[in-house]
Amino acid sequence: xxxxxxxxxxxxxxxxxxxxxxxxxxxxxxxxxxxxxxxxxxxxxxxxxxxxxxxxxxxxxxxxxxxxxxxxxxxxxxxxxxxxxxxxxxxxxxxxxxxxx
Numbered sequence: 001x002x003x004x005x006x007x008x009x010x011x012x013x014x015x016x017x018x019x020x021x022x023x024x025x026x027x028x029x030x031x032x033x034x035x036x037x038x039x040x041x042x043x044x045x046x047x048x049x050x051x052x053x054x055x056x057x058x059x060x061x062x063x064x065x066x067x068x069x070x071x072x073x074x075x076x077x078x079x080x081x082x083x084x085x086x087x088x089x090x091x092x093x094x095x096x097x098x099x100x101x
Contacts, residue, residue: 004030008064022068029073029080030062052088060087 006026008019037052062083068076 003059005059005061006030006064007061008068012064012066013069018069019064022064025073025076026062026064026068026080029077033077033081033084052084 004027006023008022010019012019012022062080071079
């Protein structure tokens, strides 16, 4: 599993308890998606027909914006999932290119 960091700066909210709440919500959304992806890969099912492979990434950093404070949890879940899909498309299937002789 990759390392995952969640960052919310003072620009998000001046109070630390509000920033920590936003980080907790994102951590929980990531944890739920990670366990569902792991379960889907173990049972040979695909999550929404896309195969996300979290084992190949080394680190993920989530920078939380101020919109996350008022967002519903289902919106956070869909945002985290779409970010993982985009990362998988960009970095997911890197293969070594053949070297020219």
